[in-house]
Amino acid sequence: MLKMTHVTTHYGPIRALNDVTIEVAENEIVCLLGGNASGKSTTMKTILGIVKTTSGQVEFMGKRIDGLPTYTIVRRGISPVPEARRIFARLSVKENLEMGAFIHRRDPGYDIEAEMEEVFKLFPQLRERLQQDGITLSGGEQQMLAISRALMAKPRMIVMDEPSMGLSPKLVGEVFEIIQKVSKIGIPIFVVEQNLKKALSIADRGYILNKGQIVMEDSAKNLLQNENVIKTYLGEE
Amino acid sequence: MFWQQFITWINLGAMYALLAIGYTMVYGIIKLINFAHGEIFMCGAFFTWWFMTAASLPLPLSALIGILFATLLGVGVERIAYRPLRNAPRFAVVISVLGMSIFLQNMARIIWGAESQVFDVDFGISPIFIGSVIVPFKKIFILLTSLVLMIALALFIKKTYLGKAMRATSADREAAEMMGINVNSVITLTFAIGSAMGAIAGILYAINYNSIDPYMGFNAGMKAFAAAVLGGIGNIYGAMFGGILLGIFEGVGAAYISSMYRDAFAFAVLILVLIFRPQGLLGEGKSGEQAKAR
Numbered sequence: 001m002l003k004m005t006h007v008t009t010h011y012g013p014i015r016a017l018n019d020v021t022i023e024v025a026e027n028e029i030v031c032l033l034g035g036n037a038s039g040k041s042t043t044m045k046t047i048l049g050i051v052k053t054t055s056g057q058v059e060f061m062g063k064r065i066d067g068l069p070t071y072t073i074v075r076r077g078i079s080p081v082p083e084a085r086r087i088f089a090r091l092s093v094k095e096n097l098e099m100g101a102f103i104h105r106r107d108p109g110y111d112i113e114a115e116m117e118e119v120f121k122l123f124p125q126l127r128e129r130l131q132q133d134g135i136t137l138s139g140g141e142q143q144m145l146a147i148s149r150a151l152m153a154k155p156r157m158i159v160m161d162e163p164s165m166g167l168s169p170k171l172v173g174e175v176f177e178i179i180q181k182v183s184k185i186g187i188p189i190f191v192v193e194q195n196l197k198k199a200l201s202i203a204d205r206g207y208i209l210n211k212g213q214i215v216m217e218d219s220a221k222n223l224l225q226n227e228n229v230i231k232t233y234l235g236e237e
Numbered sequence: 238m239f240w241q242q243f244i245t246w247i248n249l250g251a252m253y254a255l256l257a258i259g260y261t262m263v264y265g266i267i268k269l270i271n272f273a274h275g276e277i278f279m280c281g282a283f284f285t286w287w288f289m290t291a292a293s294l295p296l297p298l299s300a301l302i303g304i305l306f307a308t309l310l311g312v313g314v315e316r317i318a319y320r321p322l323r324n325a326p327r328f329a330v331v332i333s334v335l336g337m338s339i340f341l342q343n344m345a346r347i348i349w350g351a352e353s354q355v356f357d358v359d360f361g362i363s364p365i366f367i368g369s370v371i372v373p374f375k376k377i378f379i380l381l382t383s384l385v386l387m388i389a390l391a392l393f394i395k396k397t398y399l400g401k402a403m404r405a406t407s408a409d410r411e412a413a414e415m416m417g418i419n420v421n422s423v424i425t426l427t428f429a430i431g432s433a434m435g436a437i438a439g440i441l442y443a444i445n446y447n448s449i450d451p452y453m454g455f456n457a458g459m460k461a462f463a464a465a466v467l468g469g470i471g472n473i474y475g476a477m478f479g480g481i482l483l484g485i486f487e488g489v490g491a492a493y494i495s496s497m498y499r500d501a502f503a504f505a506v507l508i509l510v511l512i513f514r515p516q517g518l519l520g521e522g523k524s525g526e527q528a529k530a531r
Binding site for chain 1: 411
């Protein structure tokens with residue numbers, strides 16, 4: 001579905017991604033793991049067209065999307081749940097959801113009320129907060145709103161950047177459960193995470209990124225049992 | 238006597254408010270002051286005057302064409318002076334926009350001359366008496382027009398998808414783009430609305446004072462900028478409120494202290510606000526917003 005092939009990206013003279021190849025198939029949860037400054041966020045930004053590729057290509061549903069502006073990529077069906085959630089602080093929860101539905105505003109077949117009801121099935125607590133400003137929500141609620149906002153776009157795929165960031169361990173667990181639920185609706189998910197264990201526990205496959213290069217790629221199960229991974233990234237025996 | 242003057246102050250304030258809206262909307266979305274906005278105000282008045290005198294068109298039609306031209310000009314300013322510098326250091330953009338302002342002012346001088354022109358409008362409607370207060374019809378017209386426009390804008394921002402997209406873009410441009418919002422179109426729309434408001438303010442100003450000149454945008458622009466800061470730059474309701482308030486301050490100062498210091502009162506307000514409440518009356522301030530976001 002999403003296919004990055006041999007992508008290299010630069011920030012000025014600095015190479016941020018080096019020959020990265022990643023694929024996400026339908027109905028998959030794929031995670032991209034790595035430490036700080038490994039290039040995880042750059043990978044995300046490259047998929048979304050915020051950062052341009054130097055070489056290589058990004059394909060979505062068989063069509064090239066690298067070089068397209070971000071809003072076009074989003075309109076093609078990739079909905080982001082950005083790092084730090086990026087809720088519109090002074091827009092109400094309802095308006096935040098409406099912004100998620102922005103691309104369908106002239107689509108007569110799109111029923112915004114019905115879509116919101118679908119979202120409330122996953123996140124019933126958002127219903128009570130509809131009129132509140134986004135900024136008044138707690139970190140966990142903001143994460144839920146960010147996921148809901150992405151779902152409002154009726155995406156073909158969701159890309160998430162560090163959904164666990166800044167959340168308590170309990171909430172992190174909840175967020176990953178929700179990611180699984182969303183995946184069961186039939187939306188493939190590409191998630192960038194620092195929290196290896198959590199991410200691998202829900203993912204089908206994983207890639208490990210180090211200094212802008214993919215150093216390992218395997219099923220989540222195998223990665224969780226791989227001694228090198230455990231030693232280097234999980235900091236355990 | 239007080240109420241007689243009060244009407245005049247509110248009138249002036251309403252025009253400042255309309256002009257301040259353009260400053261604040263543009264600031265809200267690109268975090269930069271549009272120094273050429275005063276020139277859009279001036280050009281709105283001049284284009285209208287031009288079609289009225291040279292083409293002998295009636296005021297409503299001339300005004301419509303004037304607003305349209307000034308709006309296109311405002312959008313053009315964004316295309317030429319801002320967009321190519323979207324990722325440039327802020328200082329470069331400030332210089333390019335100041336250049337735009339100087340260019341437009343001098344263009345107006347070349348086309349229409351440096352002297353002031355008579356902007357002659359007679360509604361043919363006799364003044365209205367409210368108790369002992371005599372209100373010329375043009376003042377009522379100015380007030381009503383401003384009021385209707387401000388309410389319409391507030392509704393647009395609050396209720397429509399595009400209005401919400403504007404607020405979203407203003408809050409977080411990159412996140413807005415991630416919602417599939419074409420941020421460049423939103424910026425163009427913002428300049429267009431701001432410029433139209435500014436042009437209308439210019440026409441109302443001309444109707445009020447019956448005189449226009451190529452420099453009228455500078456002083457009015459500075460005042461409206463002060464009004465926008467007073468209300469809280471980036472906040473549209475703040476611009477409306479700040480504009481009216483500034484009109485009253487200036488009027489009270491001129492009426493009761495000295496009319497020679499009319500401008501000084503307006504800018505003293507700006508300085509006081511910057512010292513004591515830099516985020517403006519309705520503004521929340523960056524630090525507060527960020528603290529809450531954490």
